[in-house]
Amino acid sequence: MKKKVLSVLLASAMVVSLAACGASDDDTSAASSSSSSSSTSSSASTDTASTDTAASTDTAAAEDYVLEKLHIVVDGTLTATVDSGQQEFEAQWEEAVGERLGHPIDLVITQLDHSDYTGTVSRMLATSSVGDEDYPDAMIMSASMYRQYQTTGILWDMASAYDNAEFQARVTLPTVNENMKTADGKLYGFAPTYGNGCVTYIKQSWLDAVGKTVDDIKTFDDYYNLLLAFTNDDPDGNGSAGTYGVIAAGFGKLDEAPYINYMPEFWQGAYPSFYQKDGEWVDGFTEQATVDALERLAKAYADGIIDPDTEEAGTKQAREKFFSNDQSTSEGVFTYWAGTWLRTLTNNMSKNEVDDDLGDDRLVQLPPIKEIVDTWGGYINREAPVWVITDDGDGSNAREQAIFDALLDTMLDGDRVQTLWTYGAEDVHWSIHAEEFSTNADDPDKRKDYSYEEGEFHLKQSPNDPNAVWKKNHLDSVLVIAPLTNGFVDDDELVTKGNQFFTTHCVDAPAAAACDTLTANQEDLTSKKKELMNLVVAGEITAQEAMDEYTDEFGDIVEQILAELNAQ
Amino acid sequence: MGKQKTVTTSSGQPIRKKPLSIRMWNSRGYYLMFLPVFIYVLIVYYWPMLGVRYAFYDYSLKNFEFIGLDNFKEMFATKDFWRAFFNTLQLSVIKLLITTFASVIISVFLNEMGNMVAKKTLQTVIYLPHFMSWAVVAAIFTLFLSKSSSGFVNETLKSWGVIEKSIDFMHSKAWWRPIYYMVNVWKETGWGTVIFLATLSGINPELYEAADIDGASRMQKIWNVTVPALANTILIVLILNLAKVMNLFESVFVMYNTRVYKVADVISTYIYREGFMTALPNYGYTTAVGLFKSLVGCVLVLVCNFASKKVRGRGII
CATH class of the missing domain: 3.40.190.10 (Periplasmic binding protein-like II)
Known part of the structure; x- marks a missing residue:
């Protein structure tokens, strides 16, 4: 009998201990949920007018907000992978953006498997919450994925930030992002290029x-x-x-x-x-x-x-x-x-x-x-892939505006940072220094020699394939909505011919x-x-x-x- | 309150047991050694089980709210779920019966082999596929059965004049299940013979000697001595494996495709698609499907436990 009583007591203790563990989990979930719903309600209740009014306040708040670390999640379209000079890309981005912001910033890139990107992102968002190390500050999304996420409350409405961005004066294809705004003027994603097809x-x-x-x-x-x-x-x-x-x-x-x-x-x-x-x-x-x-x-x-x-x-x-x-x-x-x-x-x-x-x-x-x-x-x-920023749902746009300023506004700065996103890291993927190199150096039939003078912009050999010349990083210079202003152009005739052919024969999806x-x-x-x-x-x-x-x-x-x- | 059992010595004198608390204190060393295991089991096995409560929630990136049994209602109203459920049962049970039968036959043949070198070699050869991963096995058979000119089976059948046009074995609703069973037999039959060969080695040789004296032929000895000796083991193997019929994923996942969903989609692959292949999955729904699968598995274990008690006098749990 005592054995049975003891068994019951032990079982009860187990259940109570488990319930206690579960309760703490519930609290976390509830907090996460409330955070999520508050962001939904906050975005739902904020109309365009009030967004405009709040814009200047938010910008001021963002100026005070110090973004020390930026965690971005990308798919295979960032071609500077860990095997192809991503570390150098990160370092040069941190230096360039840090100088612009006036304080150091740590860029953390999580590059997911391209073929399972959608599923991995959803699991990443479901298993972490704002403030966690794994939780992304910004992500790339395909158009289909973006349409599904834009009503979840997870994404930040960047309409005001986009309208006031520094790159606006240089945008040559404004309709790409304007067409993505919702009927009530909200914009949850930013496309730096048009879609291509x-x-x-x-x-x-x-x-x-x-x-x-x-x-x-x-x-x-x-x-x-x-x-x-x-x-x-x-x-x-x-x-x-x-x-x-x-x-x-x-x-x-x-x-x-x-x-x-x-x-x-x-x-x-x-x-x-x-x-x-x-x-x-x-x-x-x-x-x-x-x-x-x-x-x-x-x-x-x-x-x-x-x-x-x-x-x-x-x-x-x-x-x-x-x-x-x-x-x-x-x-x-x-x-x-x-x-x-x-x-x-x-x-x-x-x-x-x-x-x-x-x-x-x-x-x-x-x-x-x-x-x-x-x-x-x-x-x-196709509809262009976009960059999105996660909303922490705290009622303030300071963090999100700071992310926009550091990541997206600089991405199309026309100069140093845009070059990083377009061609990759200097002296790793491209250079303006005099140099000579050969691809397929050991094969006389396929060998091709390249020679550049000092000051001449050119792409270098691929970091992971010395027999190929590097092509581009994340942004395609021909598709971008605001072109580079520093004159760095990779004038590959075949690429130009291909792009011209497509633009001549395409219609919007x-x-x-x-x-x-x-x-x-x-x-x-x-x-x-x-x-x-x-x-x-x-x-x-x-x-x-x-x-x-x-x-x-x-x-x-x-x-x-x-x-x-x-x-x- | 049941009547308390009295523990007695061999001479019938009652033994006075010490209170449990004192016995525990006396064995405190053992309990202390058990404690890490107890904590490990709690954390690793039982804590994650709390996740089953999400089966009663609308749990997506967009929502997190209690919805009672709505996920189960949705599940029972979904055709694809029932298709996956019945496919799971059918594929598992038939696979179990076929592989067990094949293992028995091969065990008996191996047992009859007199040349020990040939016997051991054959045993090793038929064990090997068990150690290959399902991904590799699927790749081998996909190539082997391919419709293209590199498909060995189709090309051979065509060269023999058996068929005129290549058969798309892996994409055909009519062929997929037979191929699936065949691949399972190829991969698992050898390993399945281990337990039967162990049983066969324990058969009393005097039974065979007696049969020889009675003038029994080899087939008669197999039928009247070997097979009856294996019967109990066959039943136990079937019962033990019946409890696992709901756990079917990897072998199907690497071999199926959209064209054979109707005959191949099982509960685990259905959960995988709903939970991992979609931009905004409802984890509550997939948990509900998983919980239902676990409950069915649990019932099967209890049924098997009952059957095991009946057959061999003791349960499996």
Whole structure:
């Protein structure tokens, strides 16, 4: 009996001790929650007028606020990684910004895995709170991610800071950020560049092999016949089959706007997500244009002109197969990012000794086919990725304004700090000192010599690859909304040609949708759409059956989402 | 109040036990040694369990509020959840039956092998796949079964004239489950033979000698001596593994894809997608799904414990 009593007492002690632990956890959560809700309510109750009025007070408070440490979270778009001179970038940024602010500042960069960025950020925010070492002060977000986060209360409304930023006088593309403001004038993210988009690249050698030129490709039928020729007419000249017309990272990238940019010729006027059409929000996935697009993809898949690896390939796998040293199982067409990526793809083909005789003319850019021009008007220019600042919810904007001043205002200073973000660290990624170097120094066929005089701006060899010249850091000098004023320009003709081609042939992507029901069901919708898309393309179900299943499962939710979006 | 048991000596004299507190004090050294383990168990195993309360909260980056059973209501109304639930049960149970059956067959064959060198070599070879990670196994079989020209199986079948067009084994709803079971048999059968071989080595040789005297053939000896001797072990292995049927993640995660969700998505992969693949996950919902999975697992453990008591006279917990 005593044993039982003792057991009960021990069990009770355990429960009480656990409950005590739990209670302290509850307090933390509650504090975190209240902090979060207070920030929500504070942002909700603050109107534009009062923001303006408060701006001067906040700026004054920010001047008094000493930001000693800045923790930023970035994805793979910061190309100065830890293996590629990030330490030097940090040190030079701290020196430049510290001088400007008048006090030292410690920059802490957390660079997350690019492919799981969204999930890791959400876990990071959920498992830490403002003031914790891990909690980010500022982060990069894609447009889709930003739209979902802007109503959470986690992000700081930077409209006032943006309007009063020093770089405003030099902004050449004001609409990029103005278009991101909410109906009531709030701005939760800042885009230092415009979005950019994808264009279709074709291997010149394969065009030559099948006796075609890019001028022959005007319509979808022309494009389709080209893919057939690339698949069946031995474009690599090895005498056997194995090649494919086209590869992409997925038949459609349904988890990230603008969804259709990796296979625009097949998707044409379709947009498999929520978008505004004639002023009203619609679900593009259920439209006839999407049904037609899925049927086109299914036919191409059945005809064997789409590389089957497309279904599960990530962008890295797709592009590596495209410029692979083994062209016998490669593809002739690849739709990918414009501008700098034209140079990167060309360099990688060179590195793999593909079409060396063609030099920088290895790839030719395909102007949008008729069906794309007749629907969207051109290739899609995506909504720009943004920088966001976390709101600590303390009712004062001092910390947030200080972060804006240190990070975002300096990012486009036109000079020293902007150069760091654009090209990287001085004498690591770029230099103005006289020097000579060679890439592929040991290979007489591929060796390229570079020689620069004192004072001449130039990019250096990549810190992690002496056979390649560094290209850029986070900001693309051609896409930036306020250009550099110090005259530092990397005049790579191929990059310039690529950017000019894209800007000539692009149209802005539809604005991403955001509402509570969509946020709550985003993953389920995306997952189902991916599943159905892949089943249709593989020929296991028809496009109409896919639509029926989608409507049956998500019809009510879609209606609710559309009602919320159209009520905004 | 039940009747107190009286502890007696072998001659029947009652032993007067000292009070528990005194016995504890006398054994204080042992209790002191146990204390770090007790604290470790509390912190590492029980403290995290407090997180199950989030199953009753709307816990996202946007909200943190008590919502009672709403997460469970949402879960039970979600088709994808039920699909994952039934897939979990089906894949686990069939996998368990097939791998156990295969392990028994191979154990019996190994037991019959007279050449010890060949027997030991074969044992080593069939144990090896168990030590390979699931990621590697999935990569090997994906390549092996690939639809492309590098896919060994498709190319062989085509060269033999069995098929005209390559089969997309890993993306086919009809083929995915058979492939999954086959890969599991390949990876785990060898390891599964360990316990059966141990049982077989304990069979009294006199039983085989008696069967020889009776003129039994090799097959008759297997059927009438070996298999009955294994029956109890087979049952125990099945019961012990039945308790773990809800724990299915890695093997499915590395082999499935969007096209086979209908036949392959299991509860753990469903939770993973809901919790880790979305920008603003509702951790309350994913905790509710996880809690439900744990409860089902708990019930299965209790059922197995009951079955174990019936079969071998003692429980598994």
